[in-house]
Amino acid sequence: MIPALPFALAATVLYFSAGLWQAMALARRVALRPHPIQFLGGLGAVSHAVVVYFSINATHGVNLGLSESASLACWMMAALLIVISLFKPIIAAAAVLLPVAGLSVMAVVSLPGNMIESGxxxxxxxxxxxxxxxxxxxxxxxxxxxxxxxxxxxxxxxxxxxxxxxxxxxxxxxxxxxxxxxxxxxxxxxxxxxxxxxxxxxxxxxxxxxxxxxxxxxxxxxxxxxxxxxxxxxxxxxxxxxxxxxxxxxxxxxxxxxxxxxxx
Structure with missing residues (x-):
């Protein structure tokens, strides 16, 4: 997991930045600008993908512990949100979903599991x-x-x-x-x-x-x-x-x- 720590930090910061921006836009504190939010969230998802790879990849199989499974699901959730938002106006959901994905990155780094499955x-x-x-x-x-x-x-x-x-x-x-x-x-x-x-x-x-x-x-x-x-x-x-x-x-x-x- 050590090689993934910089990517975990980057993903967390990017997710929370994009989510906060969208939350402030919903509250009309800042102008609604979907493209920067999509850009930050997309970079966060790319960094998160590296974390997912290092966290679930094990020598004799795949590690699908609680935090690893949650991180994998939240990565898919964030990635789908960003991709779909390019075609459908659903980026408002980023105010909740991207910070949740950020929390899942923090969880997999701080509370790694050890449930190896193979075959x-x-x-x-x-x-x-x-x-x-x-x-x-x-x-x-x-x-x-x-x-x-x-x-x-x-x-x-x-x-x-x-x-x-x-x-x-x-x-x-x-x-x-x-x-x-x-x-x-x-x-x-x-x-x-x-x-x-x-x-x-x-x-x-x-x-x-x-x-x-x-x-x-x-x-x-x-x-x-x-x-x-x-x-x-x-x-x-x-x-x-x-x-x-x-x-x-x-x-x-x-x-x-x-x-x-x-x-x-």
Whole structure:
């Protein structure tokens, strides 16, 4: 990990700088300028990638401890946010997600794990990759739902300045939210199917909670998408269901790692 320390410091500073800039823009303290935020966040993601490589690369396999897994997921989350923001107006989520990614870099440096795994088949790699993509996209959706809730509250109170001036129009925000949920559900479905196909004994004691929580999150997001398209669900209901599903997925992804860390 020592060779990665300069990159860890760089990633942390870049992430927090970009996140703070975006937070100040949401509060209308500075002008909203997406390109510098994308540039800083992109450099942070590149530096973070080096940290991820050094932290998970082990002599006889891959280190997927709690902090390493969290760092890997947060790197994917930050990288996706920056890339997608080049095409969709979701950079506002950087105010939350990039500092979280910075914290994950600090955690993997200060609290390294030692859970070495090896012998990954192509099917297992597909399961891991789709799980991380699903978590990253649905985390972005969770932050978009929080921003949407603030926007709805401001409009309800007829506060037309501040965050309302920075975010896209309400209808566009809702569309972005459900696009993120839709893609997140796509990869979550692939993760669940590949888990049943390629993971031995998916309902073993150390995986049962991850499996059940992931299935619960899948059902919840599925019902939300159905309700949105068939019943017109939106607004605060969409916010609550998104946050609930994201919380289940967080417990499934990191809770299983925490349990395995305590057991082993």
């Amino acid at each position: 990954f088949t192509p099917g297992i790699l597909v399961h891991i990759a789709t799980s991380i993509l699903a978590y990253a996209l649905l985390s972005i959706a969770a932050v978009l739902s929080i921003l949407l809730a603030f926007q709805q509250h401001a409009l309800k109170k007829h506060h037309l300045r501040g965050i309302v001036q920075v975010l896209p129009p309400l209808v566009r925000m809702e569309r972005l939210l459900f696009e993120a949920i839709g893609w997140g559900m796509f990869f979550l479905s692939l993760a669940i199917v590949s888990g049943f196909l390629f993971v031995d004994n998916l309902f073993a004691q150390h995986l049962i909670h991850k499996t059940v929580l992931s299935l619960m999150a899948w059902v919840l997001f599925g019902v939300l998408l159905w309700g949105h398209h068939q019943k017109g669900w939106r607004g605060q209901r969409a916010v609550r269901w998104t946050l609930a599903g994201s919380a289940l997925l967080l417990m499934a992804y990191l809770g299983s790692k925490l349990a395995m860390t305590l057991i082993y």
